[in-house]
Structures are given as C-alpha cells and as structure tokens.
Amino acid sequence: MTRPRSYQTEAIIIKKTRLGEADRILTLYTPEMGKIQAVAKGVRRPRSKLSGHLELLTHSLVSLARGRNLDTITGSQTINSFIALKSDLGFTSYALYATELVNQFTADHIENHPLFNLLLETLEQLGQGGNSELTLRYFELQLLSEVGYRPQLHHCVACHQPLKPESNVFCSSAGGMLCPDCAPSQPLTCPLSVNAQKVLRLLQGSDYSTIRRLKMNRELSRELEMVMRDYLRYLLEREVKSAAWLDALREPAKQTALDREVV
Numbered sequence: 737m738t739r740p741r742s743y744q745t746e747a748i749i750i751k752k753t754r755l756g757e758a759d760r761i762l763t764l765y766t767p768e769m770g771k772i773q774a775v776a777k778g779v780r781r782p783r784s785k786l787s788g789h790l791e792l793l794t795h796s797l798v799s800l801a802r803g804r805n806l807d808t809i810t811g812s813q814t815i816n817s818f819i820a821l822k823s824d825l826g827f828t829s830y831a832l833y834a835t836e837l838v839n840q841f842t843a844d845h846i847e848n849h850p851l852f853n854l855l856l857e858t859l860e861q862l863g864q865g866g867n868s869e870l871t872l873r874y875f876e877l878q879l880l881s882e883v884g885y886r887p888q889l890h891h892c893v894a895c896h897q898p899l900k901p902e903s904n905v906f907c908s909s910a911g912g913m914l915c916p917d918c919a920p921s922q923p924l925t926c927p928l929s930v931n932a933q934k935v936l937r938l939l940q941g942s943d944y945s946t947i948r949r950l951k952m953n954r955e956l957s958r959e960l961e962m963v964m965r966d967y968l969r970y971l972l973e974r975e976v977k978s979a980a981w982l983d984a985l986r987e988p989a990k991q992t993a994l995d996r997e998v999v
C-alpha cells in the first residue's frame with residue numbers, strides 16, 4: 737500500500753532551526769508519529785502566512801507533503817497558542833525546558849501518545865500559573881516513566897526491601913533509591929529527606945489535579961530540583977546527548993528564552 741503524499745497531524749512545535757535565507761526546519765511532537773522534522777518554507781519572511789501558526793510552544797494542526805528526505809509543511813492552523821504562557825518570560829523558559837527534555841529523550845518517529853498528552857497538559861499547567869517548580873518535577877517524573885527510565889522510589893534497588901520512612905539516598909546510576917544499609921556500596925548518591933521522598937512518590941503516582949493542591953517550601957523544592965537534575969544529567973550523558981543546556985537553566989529566564997527565539 738502506498739502512503740498518501742500529504743497528511744495532517746496535530747503537533748506541538750518543540751524546536752526550530754534556521755535553514756537558508758527564509759526557511760526553517762521545525763521539530764514537531766505529534767500524537768501518532770512521535771517526533772518529526774519538517775521544512776517550513778519562507779516562514780521567516782515577514783508576510784509568511786504560516787509563521788504565526790508555527791511558533792515554538794504552539795499546538796497546531798499541521799498539513800504536510802511527503803518529501804524524499806524531509807516532509808514540507810504546506811499549511812498550519814493554531815489550536816492553542818498558549819498566550820498566557822508566552823507573555824511571561826519565566827513560564828516561557830520553563831516550557832522550553834520541558835520541550836527540550838522531550839526533544840532529548842525521544843528519537844524520531846516513535847509514537848508515544850501519553851507523552852504528547854503530558855507535554856500538552858504541562859504547557860497548559862505552566863500557563864495557568866501555580867507552582868511551576870512542582871509542575872516541572874511532575875513533568876520530569878512522568879516523562880521518565882514514558883521513556884523507560886522510571887526511577888524506583890518504593891524499594892531499595894540493591895536489596896529490594898521496601899524503604900522505611902527514614903533518610904534514604906537516591907542513586908542515579910542505579911536508577912532509584914537505596915536503603916541506609918546499601919547506600920555505602922554506591923558512590924555519588926544523594927541523600928533525601930523523608931518529605932522529599934514522599935513528594936517524589938506522590939508526583940510519580942498522581943495527576944495534575946492532585947499535585948495542584950500540594951504545598952512545598954523552598955528547601956524541599958530545592959532538594960527535589962537537585963535530585964532530578966542529577967538523574968536527568970546522568971541519563972543524558974550516558975546517552976551521549978547534550979546535557980549542557982541543563983546548566984543554562986540556572987541563568988535568568990530571559991537568557992534561555994531569547995536564545996531560543998521564541999518570538
């Protein structure tokens with residue numbers, strides 16, 4: 737059976753790269769085809785009809801024509817431009833972080849409908865305000881589950897005993913928690929307070945409607961950020977992908993946002 741020469745898909749624009757004088761290569765995250773790359777011709781010209789519908793962090797209905805190498809975008813209709821999200825530099829940089837994680841942890845043409853839904857839901861959540869740090873930690877844990885790196889938070893990854901409510905440690909290279917007896921056998925572990933462990937488990941096992949009600953102080957927030965960053969960095973470096981951009985996130989939000997040409 738031959739594939740049709742043109743097709744239409746929902747997509748979130750997760751990355752854009754300049755191509756020649758006026759074109760761009762866009763990275764789209766789609767529900768049925770996963771991540772795809774496509775050419776948007778003339779999209780950098782001021783009067784391009786396409787450009788407004790193909791901005792980063794936009795949820796669009798995109799029409800494409802198959803090409804020998806890359807497919808070409810022939811039309812696009814915005815479904816949600818996430819205006820509230822894009823009008824705030826902080827929110828924008830959080831959203832770019834989320835899309836970059838999706839980009840780094842996925843290969844082209846691998847369908848992952850739950851991950852598409854997660855990303856869409858995360859952009860919506862970030863645009864609604866609330867605790868962005870919690871939203872990001874939730875997103876990270878759910879993303880890791882979807883791409884096969886779900887950390888073990890309930891049992892010790894070495895002796896497999898259920899963890900007691902005490903100060904256990906997280907070990908990135910082992911992919912989860914270690915009890916105090918097993919902790920000394922592994923280098924580079926990160927001790928976690930009982931509260932941090934509770935919140936991580938909650939984030940891993942619930943949905944946005946539950947975590948919206950969570951309260952978290954600065955110290956706890958920082959603890960969770962550090963452990964997740966360590967684990968993500970470990971996974972990205974092991975996969976020989978760029979982890980350098982993770983560091984850039986500590987810089988002021990505007991830097992990240994502007995570097996990536998949001999507008």
Ligand SMILES: [Zn+2]
Binds near residue numbers: 916
């Ligand atoms: Zn153990």
